[in-house]
Amino acid sequence: MLVRAVLSTPIIQWDLAETMAEQPFNEPRLALNRIYTKTGDQGDTCLASGEVVRKDSPRLECYGTVDELNSFVGMAVISAGEHPALLELRSILVRVQHELFNLGSILATTPEKVHPKQARVTQSDIEQLEVEIDRMNEGLPPLRSFILPGGSRINAELHVCRTVCRRAERLLVTATHELEIDLVNVRYLNRLSDAFFVWSRWANVALGVVEVLWSPNLSSSASRG
Numbered sequence: 001m002l003v004r005a006v007l008s009t010p011i012i013q014w015d016l017a018e019t020m021a022e023q024p025f026n027e028p029r030l031a032l033n034r035i036y037t038k039t040g041d042q043g044d045t046c047l048a049s050g051e052v053v054r055k056d057s058p059r060l061e062c063y064g065t066v067d068e069l070n071s072f073v074g075m076a077v078i079s080a081g082e083h084p085a086l087l088e089l090r091s092i093l094v095r096v097q098h099e100l101f102n103l104g105s106i107l108a109t110t111p112e113k114v115h116p117k118q119a120r121v122t123q124s125d126i127e128q129l130e131v132e133i134d135r136m137n138e139g140l141p142p143l144r145s146f147i148l149p150g151g152s153r154i155n156a157e158l159h160v161c162r163t164v165c166r167r168a169e170r171l172l173v174t175a176t177h178e179l180e181i182d183l184v185n186v187r188y189l190n191r192l193s194d195a196f197f198v199w200s201r202w203a204n205v206a207l208g209v210v211e212v213l214w215s216p217n218l219s220s221s222a223s224r225g
Helices: 058-080 084-107 123-138 153-175 183-207 220-224
Strands: 002-006 009-013 029-031 044-046 052-054
Touching (some): 058 084, 123 183, 153 183
16 A cells, blocks of 8 residues: 555555455555645645545544544553553554554545455454453453443543544444445444443453442532432
């Protein structure tokens, strides 16, 4: 994949030689010599497939929020790396970062410009998340109340990931009303948000940290009653 900087976003051009590679997706080859171009100062930007759109367009909202989610996952990766008990989780989160970038790639491309070997999320990615959700949920204590983010830093970070993921999913569902978007992308985000919830609980258990349970009567109004 050859990328050249036009406007404020690279345009993707596909290298035919890479089409013959055995890997399912083409590897990126970037040529980003300038970080700012000033061509987006009027509120426009360029999709990966070359079309110029407004920066508040539904497609931009979707892959911009996926990018935001990826940044928060990166924070969780750093936190997980500080604890030997969380090495497995760290490895999973690093993989998810690559999957989210694959998702951003396909969302930033209009359907008619999608290359057969362009990076994307697939049903296999969803199935892998389901395997991890089921396996890691097995060892968790049954829930007797709703859970509040906290107990450990990585737990709170994973809850931030969960809520941003839910927002990305909502934006994507809204975008499907006017854009042609493969619903596998919606299913991936839906399953990923569930995974973040399980991983947040799993992290606290792995660290030996007590979960923070919601208690309605710990509110200020209840204590004054």
